[in-house]
Amino acid sequence: MRADLETRGVRMAAAAMLDFCGETLEITSPDDDAQALLDVLDSHFQPADMLVSRDAITVPRLFVSDMDSTMIGQECIDELADFAGLKDRIAAITERAMQGELDFADALRERVGLLADLPESAIGECLADRIRPADGARTLVSTLKSLGCRTVLVTGGFHHFADPVGEQLGFDLVVGNRLQVSGGKLSGGLDGAIVDSAVKRATLLDESAELGENVVTLATGDGANDIPMIEAATYGIAYRAKPKARAAANGRVDRGDLTSVLKLLGIPRKDWVA
Numbered sequence: 001m002r003a004d005l006e007t008r009g010v011r012m013a014a015a016a017m018l019d020f021c022g023e024t025l026e027i028t029s030p031d032d033d034a035q036a037l038l039d040v041l042d043s044h045f046q047p048a049d050m051l052v053s054r055d056a057i058t059v060p061r062l063f064v065s066d067m068d069s070t071m072i073g074q075e076c077i078d079e080l081a082d083f084a085g086l087k088d089r090i091a092a093i094t095e096r097a098m099q100g101e102l103d104f105a106d107a108l109r110e111r112v113g114l115l116a117d118l119p120e121s122a123i124g125e126c127l128a129d130r131i132r133p134a135d136g137a138r139t140l141v142s143t144l145k146s147l148g149c150r151t152v153l154v155t156g157g158f159h160h161f162a163d164p165v166g167e168q169l170g171f172d173l174v175v176g177n178r179l180q181v182s183g184g185k186l187s188g189g190l191d192g193a194i195v196d197s198a199v200k201r202a203t204l205l206d207e208s209a210e211l212g213e214n215v216v217t218l219a220t221g222d223g224a225n226d227i228p229m230i231e232a233a234t235y236g237i238a239y240r241a242k243p244k245a246r247a248a249a250n251g252r253v254d255r256g257d258l259t260s261v262l263k264l265l266g267i268p269r270k271d272w273v274a
Contacts, residue, residue, distance in 0.1 A: 001044045005029070008036035024263045034250055051235060051251035051264040059147045059265060061211050064204045064229060066221035067155035067162055067176075069098075070239050071137045071169060071258075076161040077111055079130040083122040086114055100224030100244045104156060105194045112179065116188025120181050123160045131161060133169060134239075136258030141170045142273035143262055144218075150211065154203045156195050156225050175203050201228035220253075220261065221245060237261055 002012050010031045018024045029037065034052040041050050051057065068075045081090035090111045097107035141151050153166045154175040166174035180189040193199070200221075208215045219226070219233035222241040227248045230236030237251035239258065246252055253260045262272060 001040060004040045004043065005037070008040060009033060010036050010040070018263075018266065024266075026266075038250070038252075047254035049253045049256050049260040049264060051237065053235065053250065057235070057264070057266055058216055059267065060144070060149055060216045060218035060235065062150050062152070062204070062208050062215055062217045063141070063144050064152045064154055064200070064207065064217070064219045064233070065171075066200070066223070066226050066229075067153055067165060068157050069222045070220055070226075071134055071141075071153060072131055072165055073134045074131055076126070076131060076157045077115075080118070080122060080126050081111070081115065082130075083126060084115055084118045090114060098223030098225065099242050100227075104196050104225045108156060108177070108194060108196075109190070112186075112190055113188045115186045118186045120184050120186065123179075127161060127164055131165065133165070134258055136256075136260070137169055139272055139274055140258040140261055143267060143271065145170060145172075146273045147267070147271070149218075150207065152203060152207055154195065154200050154229070156200075173207075175199070197225045197228045200226060201232050204229050204232050218261070218265075220258075235265070237264070 005012055010029050010033050013028045013030055015027045018026055037052050065071050075094050078087055078091040078094050081087045093107050093111050096102045097104050145151055151171045152173045153162060153171040155162050157176055158179050159176045160179055162174045162176040175195060177195050178191040180187040180191050204219055208217050217233045218235045219229045220237045220239050221230055222239050222245055224244050226245055230249050235251050236249045237253060238246040238249035239253045
C-alpha cells in the first residue's frame with residue numbers, strides 16, 4: 001500500500017492500529033490529497049470503513065443524518081406503497097431518485113400521488129410492522145449526545161415516520177416532509193415546502209451556525225439527495241451508499257454497522273452508550 005500511495009504522490013508518515021479497539025488503522029501523511037488516499041485504500045481494503053481528514057479527527061458538535069436506508073433499514077415510502085399494492089412501481093422510482101437519475105422533488109410528488117386514497121391507518125401499521133432502526137443507530141446517536149453533540153434527523157421522507165423514529169433514537173430535532181391527509185386518507189399531496197438536498201444542506205449549515213464558528217460537523221446519508229449535506233460537513237460519511245453519494249464523501253461505511261462511525265471518530269468503546 002505504501003508504494004501505491006507514493007505513486008499517487010502521498011507519503012505515509014505513520015500507520016498504527018488504534019489501541020482502543022484494535023481494528024481501526026490510522027494513517028497519517030504530510031501530503032494533502034484526500035481523494036488519492038481514498039482511492040488507494042479502496043484498492044487494498046474493500047469492503048471497508050474509512051474516514052479521511054486534513055486535521056486531527058475530533059468528536060463533532062453537530063450530527064445531521066438522513067433517515068431512510070441510513071438510520072433505519074428501510075425506505076418508508078416503498079414499504080407504505082406495499083399497502084397500496086404499488087411497492088414495485090414506487091420502489092423503482094425511489095431507486096432511480098437515490099441514484100441521482102431523477103429530480104428528487106418530481107420523483108417525490110409522483111410517488112406521493114400514487115398513494116392517494118390510502119387510509120392514514122396504514123402508516124401506523126407500516127411503522128409497527130416494517131420500520132426498524134439500522135444496526136448501531138441507537139448507540140451512535142446516544143453516544144454522540146453524551147459527548148455534547150447536537151443531533152438532527154433530516155429526511156426527504158415524512159414526519160409521520162420521522163417523528164416516531166427520531167424520538168425512538170433520541171434525535172434533538174426532526175426535519176421532514178408532511179403528507180397531506182383528508183378524511184382519514186392520504187390525498188396524494190404534500191403540505192408545505194419539500195425537504196430536498198438543498199434543505200438538507202441548509203439545515204446542517206444553519207444548525208452549525210447556531211453553535212458558533214468553526215464547528216466540527218458530521219453528516220451521514222446514502223443517496224444522491226444527501227450529497228450536498230455530505231459535502232458541506234466536516235466529516236461526510238456515506239453509509240452503504242449509492243455510488244454518487246459514496247464518491248462525494250470523505251468517509252465511507254461499507255462493511256460495518258453505524259457504530260463504525262464511532263470507531264472512525266476515535267471514540268473508545270468504554271464511552272459508547274448502548
